[in-house]
Amino acid sequence: MNFSIEYMYKHPKSPLKIRFVSDPMSLNEALFITADLEKTGRVSELIFIDTKGVSWTKKELLKLTEVKNEEPKNISIYFDGGYKAETGASGQGIIIRYSQNGVNYRIKKNASLTNLESNNEAEYAALWIAAQELEELGVQYEEVIIQGDSKVVIEQLKGEWPCYETNLQNWADKIETLFKKLQVEPVYEWVARNKNKDADQLVTQALNGKIIQAKKEVIDNL
Numbered sequence: 001m002n003f004s005i006e007y008m009y010k011h012p013k014s015p016l017k018i019r020f021v022s023d024p025m026s027l028n029e030a031l032f033i034t035a036d037l038e039k040t041g042r043v044s045e046l047i048f049i050d051t052k053g054v055s056w057t058k059k060e061l062l063k064l065t066e067v068k069n070e071e072p073k074n075i076s077i078y079f080d081g082g083y084k085a086e087t088g089a090s091g092q093g094i095i096i097r098y099s100q101n102g103v104n105y106r107i108k109k110n111a112s113l114t115n116l117e118s119n120n121e122a123e124y125a126a127l128w129i130a131a132q133e134l135e136e137l138g139v140q141y142e143e144v145i146i147q148g149d150s151k152v153v154i155e156q157l158k159g160e161w162p163c164y165e166t167n168l169q170n171w172a173d174k175i176e177t178l179f180k181k182l183q184v185e186p187v188y189e190w191v192a193r194n195k196n197k198d199a200d201q202l203v204t205q206a207l208n209g210k211i212i213q214a215k216k217e218v219i220d221n222l
Helices: 029-039 058-068 119-137 151-158 166-182 195-207
Strands: 001-011 017-021 043-049 072-086 090-099 103-111 143-146 186-189 213-218
Touching: 001 029, 029 043, 029 058, 043 058, 072 195, 090 119, 090 195, 103 119, 103 195, 119 143, 119 166, 119 195, 143 151, 151 166, 151 186, 151 213, 166 213
Parallel strands: 072 143, 143 186
Antiparallel strands: 001 017, 001 043, 072 090, 090 103, 103 213
16 A cells, blocks of 8 residues: 655744645555654644545554565455356356565465356456455555456446446456455456466466365465
C-alpha cells in the first residue's frame, strides 16, 4: 500500500502557511521523507493518506512498519480454473509467490470444488481459494499482483466488464469483501495461457484426482 504525505509548511519570515500533498509512495519512502522534512522545523499538521483514503499519524505508521517487517510482502498470484460440463467436475489451481523475513517462498495448491456450473465459476473459485490463502498467511496492507488467463474474471474484477450472472457476482463479492477486510490492494493482470501453465497444470491434476498443497523456499521469487 502506498501513502501520500499531507502537511502544512510554515514560512520562516511570515505567518503564511502553505499546504502540500505529495504523490503516493511506499511506506518506507514516506517515513524517510517525513524525517527529512521534520529537520527543517517548518512542518506542522503532518498526516499520511493511504490509497483507500484512510488517514494515518506518524506513530501509527511506525507501528505498522514494525508489524509489516514480520509479514509476507512482494506477493503475486497466478490462478486458473477448469470445468467439465459432461461430468460436472471442476478443478482450481493457484501459485502464490511472496517473501518473508528475507526468504522467498512459493505455494502450490489445487482443489476440486463441487456444485459449480461453468468454467468461469471455476476460475472465480480458484481466486477465492487464493484469497483465503492470503488470509492464512497473515497478509495485510499489501499490494498483490493477481494474474490469470480468464478475461472474464480479470476484466470483471477490474470493473471493465459488467457481471450479469448472479453466481459469478456472488464469488466476486466474496473475494472483494475479503480483500477489503485484509486491506489488500489487488492489481489484476490478464496473461496468456502459456504464461499461466503452472496453475493450469494444477487444475489438470485436480480434475484427475491428484490434490496438491506444497510450500517451498525458492532461490528467487520469479
